[in-house]
Amino acid sequence: xxxxxxxxxxxxxxxxxxxxxxxxxxxxxxxxxxxxxxxxxxxxxxxxxxxxxxxxxxxxxxxxxxxxxxxxxxxxxxxxxxxxxxxxxxxxxxxxxxxxxxxxxxxxxxxxxxxxxxxxxxxxxxxxxxxxxxxxxxxxxxxxxxxxxxxxxxxxxxxxx
Amino acid sequence: xxxxxxxxxxxxxxxxxxxxxxxxxxxxxxxxxxxxxxxxxxxxxxxxxxxxxxxxxxxxxxxxxxxxxxxxxxxxxxxxxxxxxxxxxxxxxxxxxxxxxxxxxxxxxxxxxxxxxxxxxxxxxxxxxxxxxxxxxxxxxxxxxxxxxxxxxxxxx
Numbered sequence: 001x002x003x004x005x006x007x008x009x010x011x012x013x014x015x016x017x018x019x020x021x022x023x024x025x026x027x028x029x030x031x032x033x034x035x036x037x038x039x040x041x042x043x044x045x046x047x048x049x050x051x052x053x054x055x056x057x058x059x060x061x062x063x064x065x066x067x068x069x070x071x072x073x074x075x076x077x078x079x080x081x082x083x084x085x086x087x088x089x090x091x092x093x094x095x096x097x098x099x100x101x102x103x104x105x106x107x108x109x110x111x112x113x114x115x116x117x118x119x120x121x122x123x124x125x126x127x128x129x130x131x132x133x134x135x136x137x138x139x140x141x142x143x144x145x146x147x148x149x150x151x152x153x154x155x156x157x158x159x160x161x
Numbered sequence: 162x163x164x165x166x167x168x169x170x171x172x173x174x175x176x177x178x179x180x181x182x183x184x185x186x187x188x189x190x191x192x193x194x195x196x197x198x199x200x201x202x203x204x205x206x207x208x209x210x211x212x213x214x215x216x217x218x219x220x221x222x223x224x225x226x227x228x229x230x231x232x233x234x235x236x237x238x239x240x241x242x243x244x245x246x247x248x249x250x251x252x253x254x255x256x257x258x259x260x261x262x263x264x265x266x267x268x269x270x271x272x273x274x275x276x277x278x279x280x281x282x283x284x285x286x287x288x289x290x291x292x293x294x295x296x297x298x299x300x301x302x303x304x305x306x307x308x309x310x311x312x313x314x315x316x317x318x
Binding site: 008016142143146147149150151153154155157158 | 218259297300302304
């Protein structure tokens with residue numbers, strides 16, 4: 001899948017939902033690989049390229065109970081107002097170590113499956129920290145879900161380009 | 162291969178015929194065929210164009226791998242009711258054609274935008290393909306209302 005197209009998709013998705021950060025993962029075997037990473041807060045601190053480099057970690061095993069793995073395996077949509085408040089009984093959790101490493105606070109998160117033109121789920125789009133008009137971090141609302149779903153449908157229909 | 166001088170007018174032809182729309186003047190024509198819920202053929206003054214509605218998607222009647230998708234016929238029938246044989250006005254957005262060469266448009270019958278009407282009736286889903294996002298907010302709102310009211314394809318969902 002075209003990486004530039006995925007970067008454009010992530011930028012559009014963030015614009016449509018006012019998300020300050022996001023990641024696109026692609027599945028390869030039993031792992032999720034980083035295909036696009038953006039974070040405005042870190043980019044302002046260290047530059048976009050440096051931020052992308054720092055945030056692009058090694059692949060994520062699907063066996064880990066991350067939100068991205070959960071969405072990849074279940075094809076569910078997950079919308080969490082605050083990832084630090086995920087209840088223990090949920091089948092996914094948030095790993096705070098990345099936040100601690102980068103001095104960042106992930107709060108709201110919206111995660112959806114990424115499909116290709118045949119409807120096969122090939123990866124995951126994860127958006128982080130929606131902002132309201134005042135610039136405060138808020139939860140992703142139903143409109144954000146609809147706009148992201150519409151973008152992903154369009155992306156799949158266009159054959160991932 | 163070098164471009165020959167005589168070929169230039171042929172290459173520019175699609176741009177020239179769309180020029181009025183690009184300048185904000187409406188393109189008008191008559192619907193001569195309804196393919197499905199989001200695609201029609203329109204006879205313009207000098208040619209026939211295949212039109213793909215912008216910003217939404219309806220279930221396919223002839224999907225290459227899935228055959229007929231649920232609701233495809235209903236969506237096509239509703240579209241036919243809205244535009245079949247009628248005079249339409251085509252509003253274009255930033256990108257005017259898709260990779261299949263179809264003209265991309267918001268289709269108006271009098272003061273009704275058909276793209277929006279199909280979403281309002283619940284026979285389409287919002288599908289955003291940047292940069293054509295002019296009416297995206299309206300479309301998302303109409304889809305949500307249709308879904309909440311259980312209209313069209315959202316019935317029983």
